Amino acid sequence: KAGVTQTPRYLIKTRGQQVTLSCSPISGHRSVSWYQQTPGQGLQFLFEYFSETQRNKGNFPGRFSGRQFSNSRSEMNVSTLELGDSALYLCASSLADGAYNEQFFGPGTRLTVL
Amino acid sequence: DAKTTQPPSMDCAEGRAANLPCNHSTISGNEYVYWYRQIHSQGPQYIIHGLKNNETNEMASLIITEDRKSSTLILPHATLRDTAVYYCIVRVYNFNKFYFGSGTKLNVKP
Numbered sequence: 001k002a003g004v005t006q007t008p009r010y011l012i013k014t015r016g017q018q019v020t021l022s023c024s025p026i027s028g029h030r031s032v033s034w035y036q037q038t039p040g041q042g043l044q045f046l047f048e049y050f051s052e053t054q055r056n057k058g059n060f061p062g063r064f065s066g067r068q069f070s071n072s073r074s075e076m077n078v079s080t081l082e083l084g085d086s087a088l089y090l091c092a093s094s095l096a097d098g099a100y101n102e103q104f105f106g107p108g109t110r111l112t113v114l
Numbered sequence: 115d116a117k118t119t120q121p122p123s124m125d126c127a128e129g130r131a132a133n134l135p136c137n138h139s140t141i142s143g144n145e146y147v148y149w150y151r152q153i154h155s156q157g158p159q160y161i162i163h164g165l166k167n168n169e170t171n172e173m174a175s176l177i178i179t180e181d182r183k184s185s186t187l188i189l190p191h192a193t194l195r196d197t198a199v200y201y202c203i204v205r206v207y208n209f210n211k212f213y214f215g216s217g218t219k220l221n222v223k224p
Contacts, residue, residue, distance in 0.1 A: 004157070031210050043158070043201070043214035056211045090157055094210055102148070103210060105157030 002026065004093050004106035012112045018079040021109045025072050025093030031055075032074040033103060034066060037088040049074050050096070078111075086113045118202045123219040126196075132189040134218050136202030139183040146205050147178060148212070149187045151198040158201065158214075161187065192222045 005024045013019050025032050033056075034046040045058040049068035066076045072093075078085055088110050092103035119137040126132040138147065146165050150158040162169055162176045164185075169176045175188040189196055199217040 033210050033212075035212075035214075037155075042216055043212075045211050045213065048210045050210075058211075088155060092157070092210075102160040102163065103212070104160065107157050108155070 004091055004104055006089075006091050006106040006109050008109060009107065010110045010112075012114060013081050014114050015081055015083060017081050018077065019081060019111060021076045021078075021089055021091075021111070023074045023076070023091030023093075023106060025074070025091075026104055028095065029093035029104075030072055030096050031094045031103075032068055032072065033092045033094075034074070034076050035090040035092065036060070037090060037108070038084075038086070043090070046076070081113045083113050085111065087111060117213060118204060118215045120200075120202050120215060120218045122216065123221065125221045125223060126189075126192045128194060128222055128224050129191055132187075132192040132196065132220055132222070134187040134189075134200050134202075134220065135184065136187070137184045138202070138204050141182050141204050142206070144206055147176065147182075147185050148203040148205050149174070149176065150201045150203065150212075150214075151196075152201065152217070153195075153198040161200075163205075189220075192220075194222050194224065196220060197222045 031050045033048040037043045048056040052068045063079045068074045088108045090108045092105045094103045148163040149161040152158045164176045178185045201217040
């Protein structure tokens, strides 16, 4: 079974631009979560989508948004990029609810903002 | 959500057991303890989880104290490939929202 895939793996943008990152979950998984990882703040939860609806949200500004499609694939968008948005963005998928469904993480997209 | 406290780093000799502690003193009754590890900026990898009973799988054992305020992840025979950052997480049942904390950098030495 294929794992979680994220595209692109690396991205370089300049301040003020916007970016869209993509995540394809494991087949059959309906929940997709996004995390930001930086050296200073560590791994921080951005949001979770389940059945095309945002179900949980972390403490990030409105410049960070996402969506999920009917096939469970998800995209994350960051508008008006700032230098501090440089980070590894990780996507994780899980079957659905429940403590027995662990999250499987993708390899991440490394975003550099210049 | 409950938060966790872990030592920033630990050393372990190859072939010996690695015991990684985690404090989660404010854990609620419906929160599970999860352990993940991250090797060299790859995506975190699931290791094990538990509620109140000790758990064991092919990778590790999880020991949770009776009051559930702390737990220990045990890697029975650490190898060099176990060098990673280990995260202890508490998670509310039915919520896919993890607070990762700072984690413990485990250095396995030959």
